[in-house]
Amino acid sequence: xxxxxxxxxxxxxxxxxxxxxxxxxxxxxxxxxxxxxxxxxxxxxxxxxxxxxxxxxxxxxxxxxxxxxxxxxxxx
Numbered sequence: 001x002x003x004x005x006x007x008x009x010x011x012x013x014x015x016x017x018x019x020x021x022x023x024x025x026x027x028x029x030x031x032x033x034x035x036x037x038x039x040x041x042x043x044x045x046x047x048x049x050x051x052x053x054x055x056x057x058x059x060x061x062x063x064x065x066x067x068x069x070x071x072x073x074x075x076x
Contacts, residue, residue, distance in 0.1 A: 005033050007042065015039060016046045016059045 007015070015028050025039040032039070050056070064072070 004035075004038075007032065007034060007038065010061070012042050012046070013059045013061055015042050017061060019043055020059075 011032055015032065018028060019025070019039075025036050025043075028039045029036045046059075
């Protein structure tokens, strides 16, 4: 029996971002190779995480060079 595809954190962030832009769950499911239910669960988990944190947050995805990443790591 084969195991279902598991989403990585970067994919989850991308799903949340695209869903906020209006992309449908069925389109996201097809694009990421998972079920519609997996997308719905991801969105629900993110909404609950934001509620639990009690502060407004936004998902952000950026591309950086290795040097930029190293500089960011130093600051953090």
